[in-house]
Amino acid sequence: MTDDVTGEGSKKKGLSFLMLLPPILFGGLALLFLLGMNRENPDELPSALVGRPAPAIEVSQFSDMQEVTDEDLRGGGLKLVNFWASWCGPCRVEHPNLMAMKAEGVEIIGINYKDQPANAVRFLSELGDPYAKGGADTTGRMALNWGVYGVPETYLIDRDGNVILRIAGPVTQRQIDERLGPAMEKLR
Incomplete structure (x- = not known):
């Protein structure tokens, strides 16, 4: 019977574990990257x-915009809820697309976010003005409850x-063609 008085056996076990640690960490990171790359749209923030x-x-x-209520979201047809602000550059980029969608009969509800009236x-x-109804979220409370990361954001x-569906960022023609349009068509 041999007693390991010097602790050599436990030192060897500790070194063995340390040698396995880098491949284990690498494998875990590789798995996370693989799962992330297989998401439908890796650029889209989850909601x-x-x-x-x-x-x-x-x-x-x-302003004089007809104020939106909870009842406006329930019943009737499909709607877009668009969080926007005058100080938001990407809001200017998406605006012509919102105007075109309004001309096609899409009901858009505008929520003005933390803006000077x-x-x-x-x-x-x-x-x-592409909005059928809307209101001002002067405190940002509604946006917080909706999970808005920043404007523009459209639901x-x-x-x-x-x-x-949620679109974080401007509603571009690409977003309309690849995501919003097909989702709306499917619901009609």
Whole structure:
């Protein structure tokens, strides 16, 4: 019977484990990257709201725009809820696409996010108003409840008031062709 009084056996076990640690870490990272690359759209930020009822509408009156309510999201046809601001450069980029969608009969609800009212009114006067209804989220509370990372951000809402799709960033023609248009067609 031999006793390991010097602790040599435990030192060897510790060194063996340390030698295995880098390949284990590398394998774990490789698995995470592989899973991330296999997502449908790796650029899209995930949303916990997709497939769930849209959160409550919490807005104040914006200019002379008809104020949106919770009931407006439930019932009727498909709707887009668009968070925007006059100080937002990408909001200017998406604006012609929103105007074109309005001309095609898409109901768009505009939520003006943390903006100066006079600047927001000037923005819509200059570029056109694509919104059927809307309101102002002056505190950012509604945006927080909806999981908005930044403006612009747009949500497709179905007839029952459920969130079907989220577009973080501007609604570009590519987003319309590849994601929004097909999702809307499928729901019609």
